[in-house]
Amino acid sequence: MSSPNPPAQAADNLPADLAAAHALILALQGELARARQQAGERAIEIERLRLALAKARRELYGQSSERGRLLVEQLELQLEELEETSAENEVAGELSTPAPALAVTPRKPARRPLPEALPRERIVHPGPCVCDRCGGDTLRKIGEDVLESLECEPRRWKVVQHVREKFACRSCEAVSQAPAPSHPIRRGRAGPDLLAMVLAGKYAQHLPLHRQSAAYAREGIDLDVSTLADWVGAAAATLAPLVAAIRSHVLAADRFHGDDTPVPVLAKGKAATGRLWVYVRDDQPFGGSDPPAALYHYARTRAGEHPQRHLAGWAGIFQADAYSGYAGLYDPARKPGPLQEAGCWSHVRRRFFDLAKDGKSPLAAEAVKRIDALFAIERTINGRAIAERAETRQEKSRPLIDDLERWLRHASARLSPKSDPAKAMDYALKRWQAMTRFLEDGRICLSNNAAERALRGIAVGRRNWTFCGSDAGGDRAAAIYTLIETAKLNNVDPQAWLADTLARIHDHPAKAIADLLPWNWKAKA
Numbered sequence: 130m131s132s133p134n135p136p137a138q139a140a141d142n143l144p145a146d147l148a149a150a151h152a153l154i155l156a157l158q159g160e161l162a163r164a165r166q167q168a169g170e171r172a173i174e175i176e177r178l179r180l181a182l183a184k185a186r187r188e189l190y191g192q193s194s195e196r197g198r199l200l201v202e203q204l205e206l207q208l209e210e211l212e213e214t215s216a217e218n219e220v221a222g223e224l225s226t227p228a229p230a231l232a233v234t235p236r237k238p239a240r241r242p243l244p245e246a247l248p249r250e251r252i253v254h255p256g257p258c259v260c261d262r263c264g265g266d267t268l269r270k271i272g273e274d275v276l277e278s279l280e281c282e283p284r285r286w287k288v289v290q291h292v293r294e295k296f297a298c299r300s301c302e303a304v305s306q307a308p309a310p311s312h313p314i315r316r317g318r319a320g321p322d323l324l325a326m327v328l329a330g331k332y333a334q335h336l337p338l339h340r341q342s343a344a345y346a347r348e349g350i351d352l353d354v355s356t357l358a359d360w361v362g363a364a365a366a367t368l369a370p371l372v373a374a375i376r377s378h379v380l381a382a383d384r385f386h387g388d389d390t391p392v393p394v395l396a397k398g399k400a401a402t403g404r405l406w407v408y409v410r411d412d413q414p415f416g417g418s419d420p421p422a423a424l425y426h427y428a429r430t431r432a433g434e435h436p437q438r439h440l441a442g443w444a445g446i447f448q449a450d451a452y453s454g455y456a457g458l459y460d461p462a463r464k465p466g467p468l469q470e471a472g473c474w475s476h477v478r479r480r481f482f483d484l485a486k487d488g489k490s491p492l493a494a495e496a497v498k499r500i501d502a503l504f505a506i507e508r509t510i511n512g513r514a515i516a517e518r519a520e521t522r523q524e525k526s527r528p529l530i531d532d533l534e535r536w537l538r539h540a541s542a543r544l545s546p547k548s549d550p551a552k553a554m555d556y557a558l559k560r561w562q563a564m565t566r567f568l569e570d571g572r573i574c575l576s577n578n579a580a581e582r583a584l585r586g587i588a589v590g591r592r593n594w595t596f597c598g599s600d601a602g603g604d605r606a607a608a609i610y611t612l613i614e615t616a617k618l619n620n621v622d623p624q625a626w627l628a629d630t631l632a633r634i635h636d637h638p639a640k641a642i643a644d645l646l647p648w649n650w651k652a653k654a
Contacts, residue, residue, distance in 0.1 A: 518571030
């Protein structure tokens with residue numbers, strides 16, 4: 130792209146006659162108009178890329194594929210490069226354009242206010258001692274202008290020395306000393322903040338240990354991968370009581386969401402495909418006061434025996450996709466009773482949306498329009514009480530659902546069963562009882578998006594850490610993801626919470642372990 134910079138004119142070379150000055154102004158205005166046009170074209174291109182990126186992300190999270198991942202990466206890179214170029218050209222133009230021309234089109238970027246919670250460091254630039262106009266020296270301060278900029282200092286490494294003084298009794302010669310302080314892990318010499326940084330780096334920022342090791346080495350700290358791995362394993366064992374407490378909290382719910390995602394795992398020299406399952410308790414959509422939480426499990430396969438084992442002894446409403454492996458959960462002979470299946474309208478909509486996006490299926494476009502009307506009603510009752518949600522659905526959603534069912538059955542009867550629109554319709558109609566259960570129960574959501582959101586971080590991380598090294602690594606990942614995602618669901622910084630918890634957990638009473646859970650920690654922080 131060409132630079133929008135108009136030619137700078139030195140002050141001492143400005144034309145003396147009026148005609149030459151007028152010609153210079155016209156030239157500057159022409160350059161400025163071209164710069165504006167180029168900026169407008171870049172803005173249009175940036176917006177186009179943002180829309181394309183949003184669409185690609187929808188497709189990526191809807192059904193993951195290698196092509197989809199590459200497309201998202203390519204669009205992200207294009208958007209990043211274009212925005213960088215736009216900013217570079219604008220700043221270069223500001224540096225080279227005469228002040229009068231700059232005043233014509235001031236750039237006013239939309240800036241968010243800087244966080245109020247951050248400490249402020251004042252750097253005072255002393256004012257003049259004499260008046261700029263008359264030279265008088267009797268000046269008094271009438272105010273000040275404050276320009277704030279966000280700054281970040283490089284992290285500071287340090288060694289903490291715990292000094293235990295010894296005292297000898299002059300009467301009996303006995304030696305007294307303070308007890309040794311507890312360490313977050315019994316092996317290694319890592320402090321709680323460092324351990325939390327390593328855990329959050331791997332499981333929240335998706336940085337494999339070898340990348341973290343290389344980054345620390347550039348800062349002059351030699352921590353090899355085996356040392357970091359030892360710390361991660363020891364920290365996971367230390368935090369196990371919290372994982373168990375979150376598991377109990379999730380399984381105490383009457384309803385939650387479930388889903389799974391593939392995770393490559395190294396087995397016998399090659400990568401096999403394991404699964405990470407997630408169960409999300411979130412009562413916020415119906416105004417529940419219990420805190421949200423996410424529970425993860427790892428399994429080598431996607432067999433239905435795994436969710437049956439995870440949920441053994443639990444009964445309630447299970448909101449998930451139409452995976453056939455869940456069938457055993459809905460079996461009337463199941464003990465302690467069958468789960469109530471709640472369907473996901475996002476999955477139904479996605480099937481029609483994929484057909485309608487190219488404009489080749491008017492029937493699919495009509496289905497998307499009708500389903501979107503249901504989601505519009507849901508947005509008006511999000512966070513409302515259970516009874517109010519059920520009442521609104523009976524009044525507004527049920528007529529739309531009844532009309533949608535009639536329309537789907539009539540439209541599918543006129544299509545070939547092998548056509549894609551007919552298959553999408555059949556997907557919904559075969560599960561109609563599960564799809565419409567939300568009409569009777571205000572606790573049920575219209576979609577399973579809560580579980581899908583809980584798996585997105587894993588989808589991002591897969592590209593970086595490539596595979597789990599073993600089944601034990603999969604179990605460990607499930608445990609740490611349980612902690613980190615639960616913290617995020619409660620609007621708690623996972624790294625800060627893990628650091629404080631690791632510092633306290635060894636001295637904390639086992640019977641009061643719930644006090645360290647993210648929602649209780651947040652209340653006391």
